[in-house]
Amino acid sequence: MQTLTQLILTGLQIGALYVIFSLGLNLIFGVMKIVNFAHGQFFTLTALLIAVLYPYFAGHGFSHVMAFCLAISAGILASLVLGYLLYQFGFRFFQRDLAGSFILSVGFVLFIEGLLLHYFGGAVKSVPYFVEGSVSILNVNVTYQRLILIFVALVFTALLYWVLGHTKTGKAMRAVSIDHEAAMIQGIPYKKIALTGFLIATFLGALAGAVMAPLAMVSPTVGADYLVKGFIAVILGGLGSVPGAIIGSLFIGFIESFGGFYFDPSFANIAIFVLVMIALMVRPNGLMGNG
């Protein structure tokens, strides 16, 4: 029973991270119909900056909490600037061009990864927990850091649902993702909506990096691993579907948790792939994809 609870909590925690990650991928695909491979770079940049800036701020007389807040804000801000640059000098010209945008994003991945390796070095960095200590849930010890991760995922998923369902911008994004030309005829400023969607997605990617940094070894290539899983989650759920991304992410989280415990991590990765292939045989557009 205790093992089961432990595994479910681990699965939820891994799944929660993929949820934040894949919601961003999904949003970009929805509004711009592009596959952004450089999404992992927002994750990496934020995590790396926190790993470098937290000790810097903490060493300059800031309190633990203050130093973290500053480091996280700086990391997310830097990612947003990066996202804006990528949009303005790249993806803007490749909207609705799947192959072109994909290749461009691969170019960005290589370029940014090279720069990060050059400036941050290849060495693995670690980040201390935001909040030390743990709590006991059903006889299982769970660190606060993991709870924060699950909490952040819940809050931002709910927030995104609310934005997409109830705000003018959110409704415009949904309209654009269904038929951007019809949306433009209705007077929706497509370019502005595309940029907004891209930046929200960037923010989600950076946020995933921020909450994950203390739980993972941070290195310039850390984003790539999460990116693969995030994409598999999106394919499984169906590109462009928000509930699909959540289901796909949780599914992968649970396979990783259970497969990793009863077998080993690389078995879990192979199992995920085989199961996704089977799912795609039945539903070529993902579980929740339309058509």
Next chain:
Amino acid sequence: MDKKTLSGSFVALAVAMALAMLLKDGYSANLMAWMAIAALIASGLRFVTLIGELNFAAAAFVGLGAYASGYSLTILELPFAVSLICGGLFAALIGVAFGYVTLKTKGPYFLLIGFAFTEVIRLIYTRIDVLGGNSGMIGIFPPDFLWERFTVFAVGLSGVLIMLMYAIEKSYLGKCFIGIRDNDQVVLSVGINVHMTKVLCLSIGAFVSGIAGGLTAFVNNVISPADFSFLLSTFALAYLKVGGEDHPIGPIAGAVMLVYLSSVSLSFGGGDHIFYGIAIILTLLVMPKGLFGLLEHLKTSRKTSSTVQQSTRESQI
């Protein structure tokens, strides 16, 4: 393929092989072999774009070919030629199974599943002890009679395979592939099995990638799982994009240029990631049709009469 193209490409291949013959120095000979292999992988990638799909599993097929060749040669002790063909056939076989399942999906789904496939296949090598696990396989040597001249062999074989792919592209089958890319419903309406045709196209691409993998194993003598990550597909895509994908010369030109430039950039101590990244980004933003497209554009915009266009097109081949 018309006679002029055929003779032209044979002459080009003969010149390339003669050049390879002249290279005595180990590094430049290896560099030329890598260029030929890169051109072959990029051409294989281009071949699958005929059905309108971006085959990111190409790196996996190169790896499967390399491992199958290495296994056949060092462990089963099969002759050189047989083990090289084994590499291609094994990759093609996996390509049929992979394509049968995944080609029901299209566009982004196919691309991403190919990417995931590459990473999973790489994980599988590390778990099989007989393949050397994480450290890979060693001692994959070409036979004595080719030892000195393996570059010539690699260039020749790559050239012949690229020409064969072009011949298929120009044949009836190639027209079916392009028809599927343009509108698969029309192809379906004349009674062609679209799904199996796509699987065939992917498998031919996988076979070529597998042979390229076998050549890689024989040129480098050592292979490890890290050699066949998705970066390999990415680089192949860079060759294809920079060279231009509208013409079979494109991937060859892109491969020769980028492999050479990256070897130069390595000698300056620059990272090849940054180099390939910038090459891809600049190409896409400045010349979306690649080098070859740019040349074509310059030529056609200078002289617009159709006869001149005809002659320039022929002289390029």
